[in-house]
């Protein structure tokens with residue numbers, strides 16, 4: 201059965217807001233899947249369109265893919281288990297087997313890639329190296345509800361953390377969030393598409409200061425503003 205936010209919402213008229221409350225019709229999936237295998241695990245890139253993506257999300261994705269053609273923007277791959285090199289680096293320096301055993305580690309999933317298609321965090325990220333900007337195109341699915349018909353603030357915070365964190369990660373390698381401030385200005389209707397913008401403002405030693413905002417796809421609504429402080433981890437310090 202096709203799982204997407206579009207079908208259930210059609211029967212929930214009350215959820216339809218003035219702009220984007222209900223998902224537009226389904227789109228055809230792209231035939232090409234970017235994937236590769238390492239040992240026994242198949243790594244599939246989750247940032248490519250799937251049938252749950254709304255027309256708005258597809259349109260924005262295609263616009264950003266066009267911007268990638270001259271090399272100014274790059275589409276960042278998203279794997280269920282995070283990017284391999286960073287996982288290896290983190291494991292090498294910071295993973296403590298006392299707390300998370302190896303057999304448990306094989307079952308972990310990146311939080312934002314852990315829902316069934318269309319029900320959670322459908323997103324794609326793009327990066328502009330000259331501007332030090334990361335943009336996340338995000339469609340929050342039905343299982344991310346907070347107040348009826350709207351996204352949960354924690355789900356919004358998760359994607360803001362991930363997007364600002366990605367900017368910091370690209371600038372500083374292995375980082376963790378030390379501080380995240382969010383002003384929620386307008387609620388985000390479930391299944392609508394928003395654009396999360398983020399940029400590195402300042403790097404001071406191990407501290408990376410990042411700011412960002414969340415806008416509707418048509419840029420008419422400012423949903424949230426955020427600042428974050430990310431700290432480059434010190435390999436000589438234990439995390440636990």
Ligand SMILES: CCCCCCCCCC(=O)SCCNC(=O)CCNC(=O)[C@H](O)C(C)(C)COP(=O)(O)OP(=O)(O)OC[C@H]1O[C@@H](n2cnc3c(N)ncnc32)[C@H](O)[C@@H]1OP(=O)(O)O
Nearest residue numbers: 361362365366369376377378379405407429431433434437
């Ligand atoms: C799609 C995939 C995208 C992936 C992107 C990743 C996004 C997700 C990232 C996360 O959500 S991480 C999970 C949430 N974060 C944590 O669990 C981190 C918990 N905190 C810690 O482990 C430590 O506090 C931390 C590693 C962040 C810092 O500890 P350290 O011992 O390395 O730093 P230290 O205390 O020496 O401070 C270094 C500098 O940062 C400053 N600092 C640290 N924490 C601060 C804070 N909270 N506010 C302000 N300043 C802070 C501190 O004052 C100091 O400034 P100075 O160099 O000027 O002296």
